[in-house]
Amino acid sequence: MESVLNIIKAKEKFPCKLNKFEGETLKQHFILDENSINKQEDKKDISYKYYQEIEGVKYILIEEYMFRDRETILDIKRAIGVNYYLNKDSKNI
Numbered sequence: 631m632e633s634v635l636n637i638i639k640a641k642e643k644f645p646c647k648l649n650k651f652e653g654e655t656l657k658q659h660f661i662l663d664e665n666s667i668n669k670q671e672d673k674k675d676i677s678y679k680y681y682q683e684i685e686g687v688k689y690i691l692i693e694e695y696m697f698r699d700r701e702t703i704l705d706i707k708r709a710i711g712v713n714y715y716l717n718k719d720s721k722n723i
Contacts (some may be wrong), residue, residue, distance in 0.1 A: 653714025666678065677692055687718060694713045696710055
């Protein structure tokens with residue numbers, strides 16, 4: 631959990647983009663928001679939201695998989711990349 635605090639405290643502004651190592655590290659400690667999986671309106675990508683409250687502040691981690699244009703089958707195994715974004719809950723900004 632110490633590495634999670636180090637990653638978050640190193641960020642000066644929110645929202646912010648994370649590198650792959652930071653995103654995967656946070657993902658291990660955050661909780662998947664299962665409600666967000668079924669509500670994806672944009673069928674051009676796959677994204678997942680994770681939440682965690684740390685020191686009284688609720689953080690949101692977004693994991694977004696990217697695909698080639700006109701990809702017909704969206705499967706994580708076929709993704710060409712993944713981006714991670716970290717934000718604070720709007721009540722804490």
